[in-house]
Amino acid sequence: MIQLHRPGTSVLHRLPAGIKLAALAVIAIVLSAFAHDAVCIAVSLCGVGLLFLVAGLPLRVLGTEVWRLRWLVLVLGLALWIFVSPQIAWINTGRVVALILLASLLTITTRMSELLAVLWTMLQPLRRWIDTEAAAMTVSLAISMIPVVSGFAGDIADAQRARGTRLGVRAVVPLMVRTLRHADDVGDALAARGLV
Amino acid sequence: MTSHRSDLGRDLARIAVFAALIVVLGTVTVPLPGGVPLTAQTLGVMLAGMVLGPRLAPMAVLLVLVLAAIGLPVLAGGRGGLGVFVGPTAGYLIGWIAGAIVIGVIARGGRITWWRTALGAVVGGILVVYLFGIPVQALVLGVELAPTALSSLVFLPGDLLKAAAATVLTLALLRAYPPAFGRRPALGAPARAV
């Protein structure tokens, strides 16, 4: 399945995922706790924009990320502008946008496998309660099941078209039937391959 | 009859495929201004609670969130990545996990009936989700709680419809495939994907 990650060689790409995640957490806390004036927000937004450049990403990428947030900016900004004040509108909207863009940048510059590795490391202290190996396998299993289930959904859409009917939301029933039967087969395969 | 170990395999498989199902349902979505989309994924969360029960359902939902967090576009409208978890919908996402547990507890607390299913969908799938979602949204956006709650009312009609749909679908699934709600694997011809 397509990933949101974009390969690259910049400093940001090479920085260990754990450090990036920690930095994101710290920045999130700092921004929420201290960025209460307009200048701060402007600086943060510029900083995030700059980081996109440091990551060596085409401007188009930043553009898409900002465009995604258009409704958020418009509605939140406008509402706060009208009901509270232009300044608060700028500060609150700017803060949310800066944070989301920063988090997206992390996703864009970090491989899925690295993020997963961090996750399993963080779960280490809990290994008495959580079987990290089974958890890791379930994550991969889910990734392989997405195209399979979406294939089932396609088959059911085809069947409806071929039979000249439209079930609407009721089509979820045959989809669940197929999906759950498939789950039982997959469960058998896990057992047969000696994995559980 | 089936050994304990192979129950584990079946549980893992059910968690994984239901996570995939929730992802696939996320392709049905109506983007709304305000950054919080109206999404069929909540229908998937409700169904997970009903079918998988309070123990497995939250894991299926959590798995979807893990996939999103590591950068797969698995949320409504092909969104994903860590941005989602610092955005206005973060609370709803956490609420899905809690909601799935509550749905499972209510809907699977006894024999499956329409009123228990409907109650589970409304309490777990709507109330609990909003309970987590609205405060976080208010916090993230820096807006008062009351107006945020008020603005979330736009989802209520859709969510009530989804709760109704989840109820009807659950009862239909019970007729179409009773083993869905059982502990033992289903038998007979394998479900083939051709």
Next chain:
Amino acid sequence: MRSDTRTRHIALDGVSVERDGRTVLREVNLGLDAARIAVVGANGSGKSTFARLLNGLVAPTAGRVSVHGLDVQKEIREVRRRVGFVFTDPQAQILMPTPAEDLALSIRGVSRAETERRVREALAAHGLQDHADVPASALSGGRKQMLALASVLITAPAVIVADEPTTLLDLRNARRIGDLLLTQNAQVVIVTHDLELAARCDEAVLFADGRVIAIDEPAGVIAHYRRSCV
């Protein structure tokens, strides 16, 4: 008689199909008049794509498909009414919880009592009368395929397209489904790897790599296919 010889004609004119940038069918020209047509060929040769063209499940990238005088692209609703499609996996085709409900789904525009009557009739005709209201998912493989076929036959289609309808069935069930398909009062197109079944048709079409490479009486075409597989 629903499908008389004058209009019993399936035509592909210069039809190409591309999917994900790959050419799946290449400029296929074809005219089929026989009552029972077998379609054979290797995996991925384009058989299913051809079958799906006939009731508009797949749209041609170029060219024109017509079935019994109807343009599949332009008159899609009428085509869907006339062309029944049997999928390989009956589980993909059964949309409702129970056999009775699934058959009722195929019937439109008549009273509830009449629907009920036709459903009971069809269930009985296919040996499913004792399974009317059980979960369809609990039927045996053979019965599921019967139900899938019944849900198509109940609409009295003029053309029946079946995509490998006998896979996974045992000798007896495969023969039953085959017999049923081959004795329908409709033009029948059967995609199959079961060469015994193909041999029982009136005409056979051999696909290879997105092209039709043979079209003739079945024995010859099957021999051709067997040779090409060594």
Next chain:
Amino acid sequence: MRSDTRTRHIALDGVSVERDGRTVLREVNLGLDAARIAVVGANGSGKSTFARLLNGLVAPTAGRVSVHGLDVQKEIREVRRRVGFVFTDPQAQILMPTPAEDLALSIRGVSRAETERRVREALAAHGLQDHADVPASALSGGRKQMLALASVLITAPAVIVADEPTTLLDLRNARRIGDLLLTQNAQVVIVTHDLELAARCDEAVLFADGRVIAIDEPAGVIAHYRRSCV
């Protein structure tokens, strides 16, 4: 040599299986020593249930199953290590997103580099070297079946049980999978409706209604089966 003749023995002693109150296998007694065994019979006769007994996917309600001297119930982990199972639907068996990852899943207890090496080797041996890292869901049907088989063979099992492994494949692919199964250095049990494949085994078992009604060299058993299906 992994599976030598002394221990190459599959035994069922008074095995019955009940599911949902129905008797699926009735007091089956069976001893199998041949290298390549075909299992044939009608839909629902109990073939898959028998196959699943052999690596503990189904537990007997009564009786005892042993494979190469191991009690399937008591030594299940060891049995699962020695008995490879090939499912009808390769899609159910492919558990990881890509072929390389899926094969790696079957290998345990060796270094990462060694795993990598064995995976590449297996991919090459099955004609999948160019598809190592594509999504497994995008493979063609024949390649999916190859991958499913490879993920079993890579563990070098002493017994391979395959439940209708050639359904949905064309002549050429079916023959390739069949050839591969029949030339393994392992005891092979193939459940199949493909009587050509069954004929190529050393011994055949015929199931009917949960009982074994014939066990002999394939030609005779197949003739018996054909007769019983008229």
